Amino acid sequence: MDLTLSPDDIAFRDEVRAFFADALPEPLRRGQRLNTGFFSEPEIGVAWNRILHARGWIAPAWPVEHGGTGWSLTQRHIFEVESNRAGAPYLQLQGLRMVGPVIMRYGTPAQKAYYLPRILSGDDYWCQGFSEPDAGSDLASLRTRAVRDGDHYVINGSKIWTSHAHHANRMFALVRTAETEKRQAGISFLLIDMDTPGIAVRPIVTMDGAHEVNEVFFTDLRVPVANRVGAENQGWECAKYLLEFERAGGFASGQLRMALDRLHRLARSTGRGNERVLDDPHIAGRMADILCDLDALEFMELGVMSQVDVGQNPGPVASLLKVRSSEIRQSISELATDVVGLEGLRWHAASPLLRNDFDTPLDEELAAAAPIYLSERAHSIFAGSTEIQLTILARSYLEGSEQA
Amino acid sequence: MIRDSGAKLFGRCERPRVGTAAAFDAALWGELAANGWLAFLADPGAAGADVALFLLEAGRAGVSIPLIDCALAPGRALRLAGRADAAERLVRGEGRVALAAEPVAGRNAPVASRSGSAWALDGECIAPAGGWCDAFLVAVELDGRGPDFALIPQDRPGLTAMRYAGMDGCQHARLRFEAASAPSGTLLGLSADGVGAVLAAMRAAACAEAAGHMAALLAATRRHVLARKQFGKPIASFQAVEHRIARMVIAVEEARSLALFAAIRLAADATERDRAISGAKAKIGALSRFVAQNAVQLHGGMGVSEDMPVGHHFRRLATFEARHGTTRHHRDQVAAFVRGAPSLGGSLLDAGAGAA
Numbered sequence: 201m202d203l204t205l206s207p208d209d210i211a212f213r214d215e216v217r218a219f220f221a222d223a224l225p226e227p228l229r230r231g232q233r234l235n236t237g238f239f240s241e242p243e244i245g246v247a248w249n250r251i252l253h254a255r256g257w258i259a260p261a262w263p264v265e266h267g268g269t270g271w272s273l274t275q276r277h278i279f280e281v282e283s284n285r286a287g288a289p290y291l292q293l294q295g296l297r298m299v300g301p302v303i304m305r306y307g308t309p310a311q312k313a314y315y316l317p318r319i320l321s322g323d324d325y326w327c328q329g330f331s332e333p334d335a336g337s338d339l340a341s342l343r344t345r346a347v348r349d350g351d352h353y354v355i356n357g358s359k360i361w362t363s364h365a366h367h368a369n370r371m372f373a374l375v376r377t378a379e380t381e382k383r384q385a386g387i388s389f390l391l392i393d394m395d396t397p398g399i400a401v402r403p404i405v406t407m408d409g410a411h412e413v414n415e416v417f418f419t420d421l422r423v424p425v426a427n428r429v430g431a432e433n434q435g436w437e438c439a440k441y442l443l444e445f446e447r448a449g450g451f452a453s454g455q456l457r458m459a460l461d462r463l464h465r466l467a468r469s470t471g472r473g474n475e476r477v478l479d480d481p482h483i484a485g486r487m488a489d490i491l492c493d494l495d496a497l498e499f500m501e502l503g504v505m506s507q508v509d510v511g512q513n514p515g516p517v518a519s520l521l522k523v524r525s526s527e528i529r530q531s532i533s534e535l536a537t538d539v540v541g542l543e544g545l546r547w548h549a550a551s552p553l554l555r556n557d558f559d560t561p562l563d564e565e566l567a568a569a570a571p572i573y574l575s576e577r578a579h580s581i582f583a584g585s586t587e588i589q590l591t592i593l594a595r596s597y598l599e600g601s602e603q604a
Numbered sequence: 605m606i607r608d609s610g611a612k613l614f615g616r617c618e619r620p621r622v623g624t625a626a627a628f629d630a631a632l633w634g635e636l637a638a639n640g641w642l643a644f645l646a647d648p649g650a651a652g653a654d655v656a657l658f659l660l661e662a663g664r665a666g667v668s669i670p671l672i673d674c675a676l677a678p679g680r681a682l683r684l685a686g687r688a689d690a691a692e693r694l695v696r697g698e699g700r701v702a703l704a705a706e707p708v709a710g711r712n713a714p715v716a717s718r719s720g721s722a723w724a725l726d727g728e729c730i731a732p733a734g735g736w737c738d739a740f741l742v743a744v745e746l747d748g749r750g751p752d753f754a755l756i757p758q759d760r761p762g763l764t765a766m767r768y769a770g771m772d773g774c775q776h777a778r779l780r781f782e783a784a785s786a787p788s789g790t791l792l793g794l795s796a797d798g799v800g801a802v803l804a805a806m807r808a809a810a811c812a813e814a815a816g817h818m819a820a821l822l823a824a825t826r827r828h829v830l831a832r833k834q835f836g837k838p839i840a841s842f843q844a845v846e847h848r849i850a851r852m853v854i855a856v857e858e859a860r861s862l863a864l865f866a867a868i869r870l871a872a873d874a875t876e877r878d879r880a881i882s883g884a885k886a887k888i889g890a891l892s893r894f895v896a897q898n899a900v901q902l903h904g905g906m907g908v909s910e911d912m913p914v915g916h917h918f919r920r921l922a923t924f925e926a927r928h929g930t931t932r933h934h935r936d937q938v939a940a941f942v943r944g945a946p947s948l949g950g951s952l953l954d955a956g957a958g959a960a
Contacts, residue, residue, distance in 0.1 A: 202868060203865075203868050203869075203952055203953060204953075205953055209953075274953075277951070277953070278951075278953065281950065281951040281953070284949075285949050285950065453951070454951065457948070457949050457950060457951065458949060460948050460949075461947055461948045461949035461950075464942070464945070464947065464948040465947075478942070478943055479943060481939065484939040484940075484942050484943050485935060485936075485939045487939070487942045487948075488883075488886070488935055488938035488939040488941070488942050489886075489887070489935070491883065491938060491942060491948060492862070492883040492884075492886060492887040492938060493858075493887070495862060495865055495880070495883055495884075495952065496858040496861045496862050496865070496887065498951065498952050499861040499862070499864070499865045499952060500857060500858070500861050502952065502953075503861065517857070520853070520854050520857060523850075523854065524854065524858075587847070589850075590846070590847045590850035590851070591843065591846055591847070591850070593850040593853055593854070594846035594847065594849045594850040594853070595846065597826065597849065597850070597853050598826060598829070598830060598840050598846070598849065
C-alpha cells in the first residue's frame with residue numbers, strides 16, 4: 201500500500217467530482233445537510249438513487265452482470281470519498297447492500313430478474329425484518345412463525361426496530377419455519393410485499409424526536425412460497441451472507457471524514473467575540489484525537505480493501521471496523537454538542553428536520569448537530585452491538601493464530 | 605521478507621533484566637553490520653514501510669539494541685551531510701555514535717554560538733544510547749541559523765557526560781556543554797529540511813518499534829489467559845477478560861496501521877509528513893499505555909513479576925512515550941494543525957494526488 205493514486209485513478213476522481221458538481225442538485229444537498237438519521241428521507245434518497253441509476257453508478261459494489269460498475273476497490277473508495285465530499289445524500293442500503301446481494305447469491309432466476317432491476321432503479325424500497333422484541337443480539341431466538349398452507353406461508357408474529365418500514369413497499373424477513381434443536385436450522389428468508397393484508401406498522405419515535413424505526417405486526421399474513429429465497433430452513437445462511445457482505449461492502453471513513461469536516465466548519469465559523477470555538481484548546485485537542493482515529497480507521501479500511509481485492513476474506517477485522525467506526529462517529533457528534541453549546545440544543549417544530557426553514561447552510565448544519573448526537577447513539581447498538589463485536593473479536597483472536 | 609529476516613535476527617536475543625548492567629550486544633551489532641542492516645537503516649532513501657517492518661520485529665522481540673539512536677539517525681544525518689567516510693565506518697560497526705536530541709526538563713537545549721572562527725556549545729541534552737558510545741551526534745540550535753547536528757567526541761573539553769542505566773535497557777548519557785569548543789567540521793551543516801527529515805524518519809521508526817512491543821505484549825497476554833485457570837477454566841473464557849483482550853487487539857491494530865501510515869508519509873511533503881508523524885506518535889503513545897497497562901492487569905500477579913517479559917516491554921513503551929517529542933507534545937502539534945487547517949475533509953489518498 202503506497203497511498204498514492206495512479207494517473208488513471210486521478211482521472212477517475214476528476215470525472216466523479218465533475219459529475220457531482222453537475223448532477224447533485226441543491227435541494228438534495230440541503231436534504232443531506234438536514235439529515236439526522238442513517239438513511240435519507242425517501243424524497244431525498246430515492247431522488248438521488250434515480251440520478252445515480254441514470255448515470256449507471258448506483259451499485260459500484262455489484263457484479264457487472266447485475267448492474268455494477270466494474271470499478272476497482274480503490275475507485276470505489278474514491279467514489280465514496282467524493283460522494284461524501286460533495287454532500288450527496290445517504291442512500292437507502294437495505295436494497296443495494298443487504299437484500300440485493302442475497303438475491304444474487306441465493307435467488308431463483310425469476311427473483312433475480314424481477315427484484316434486482318427494481319432495486320437499482322429505486323422502484324422498490326426495502327426494509328429489514330430481522331430483530332424481534334425478544335430477539336436482538338440473540339437473533340436466532342426469533343419467534344415469528346411461518347406455517348406452510350399450500351403455496352403460501354401463513355405468518356404471525358412481529359418485528360421491531362424496522363427502519364423506514366413506513367416508507368417501504370417490500371420487506372425481507374427471517375421467519376421460523378421449524379422448531380429445531382439448533383435454532384438457526386429452522387429459519388427461512390422471505391420477501392414480503394408490504395401491501396399484503398395482515399401487516400400493521402406502528403411508529404417508534406426515538407429520543408431525537410424522529411420517526412425512523414417501527415414495530416411491524418403480522419396477523420395471518422399470506423406470503424407465496426415462491427417469495428422464499430434459498431431453501432426452507434436455510435435462511436440463516438442468507439442472513440450470515442448478508443451481514444458479511446454488508447460489512448465487507450461498506451467503508452465508513454468517507455462518511456466520517458465528512459462529519460468531522462462539518463464539525464470543523466462549525467467550530468471555525470462560530471464563537472464568542474473574536475474567538476472561534478476552534479481556538480479552544482480542549483475542542484481542538486479532541487478534534488485532533490478524532491483526526492488520528494480516522495487516519496487509523498481509513499488505513500485499516502484500505503488494508504481490508506486490498507485484501508478483498510486479492511480475494512481474501514477480511515475475517516474478524518470487520519468487527520474491529522464496526523466497533524471503531526461507530527465509536528468515532530459518536531465521538532464526532534458528541535463533540536458537536538460542545539461546539540454548538542446550549543443555544544444549539546433545541547427542538548425544531550417539524551420532523552424530519554428538513555421540513556423546517558433555515559437562513560443559511562451553516563444554520564442548517566448547526567440545527568442538525570444535536571439531533572445527530574441523539575440519533576447516533578444507535579450506531580453502537582445496531583448491526584451487532586459493540587459488546588457482541590468485542591466478543592467475536594476476542595474469540596477469533598484467542599482461538600486463532602497468535603498474530604492479531 | 606524484511607519481516608522474516610528481522611524476526612530471525614532478533615528472535616534469539618535475550619531481554620535485559622532490571623538490576624543488571626545493560627550490556628551492548630556487540631555480537632548482534634556486528635551481525636547487523638555484516639548483513640547490511642545498519643546500512644539499510646542509515647540510508648535516507650530506504651522505503652519507509654520497509655524500515656517500519658524491520659523495527660516492528662525489533663520491538664516484538666524486545667531487543668534493546670539502539671537501531672535508531674546509533675544507526676538510523678546518525679547514519680542518515682552523516683549521509684545527508686555528505687560525510688560518506690564517517691557514515692561508512694558507522695554502518696560497518698566501527699566506532700559508535702549516539703544521537704543526542706532529547707531535552708532535559710527545565711534546562712536549555714544545546715545552542716551553538718560563534719566564537720571567533722569556530723563555534724562553542726552550551727546547554728544540556730540526553731543521548732538515550734550515549735552510555736554505550738564514544739561520540740555523540742548532538743541536535744543543536746545555531747545562533748540565527750536554525751537547527752543542525754554537531755558530531756562531538758566524548759573527550760571534547762567543555763563536555764561532561766554522565767552515564768546511567770535507562771529503564772529501557774539502554775545505557776543513557778546526560779550531556780552538559782559549557783563553552784564546549786566546536787571547531788570547523790564539528791557541525792554537519794545540514795539544512796532545516798535535512799534535520800527535519802532525520803527527525804521524522806527517527807520518529808516514524810520509533811512508532812513502528814513501539815507497535816512491535818505492543819504486539820508482543822498482546823501475544824504474551826493471549827498465551828497467559830489461555831493457560832491460566834481459575835474457577836476451573838481458562839480465564840480467557842470470562843467475558844470481562846475477553847473484552848479487554850478485544851480492546852487490546854484493536855489498539856495493536858490501530859498502532860500498527862498508524863506506524864505504517866507515518867512511515868509511508870515520510871515520502872510526502874513536510875507538512876503532510878509531520879502531521880502524520882505527530883498523529884501517529886500521539887495516538888500510539890496513548891494506545892501503548894493502554895496495551896501495556898492491560899497486559900500487566902491481565903497477567904495478574906505474574907504481570908508485575910520480572911520473571912515475565914511484560915515488564916521489559918512496559919518499560920520500553922514508557923520510555924517511548926517520553927521520547928521523540930512526548931505524547932502530549934505531538935497531540936498539541938496535531939491540534940495546532942486542526943486549528944490552522946482550511947478543512948478536514950478528504951482522504952488519505954488525497955495527499956499523493958494533489959489535495960482538493
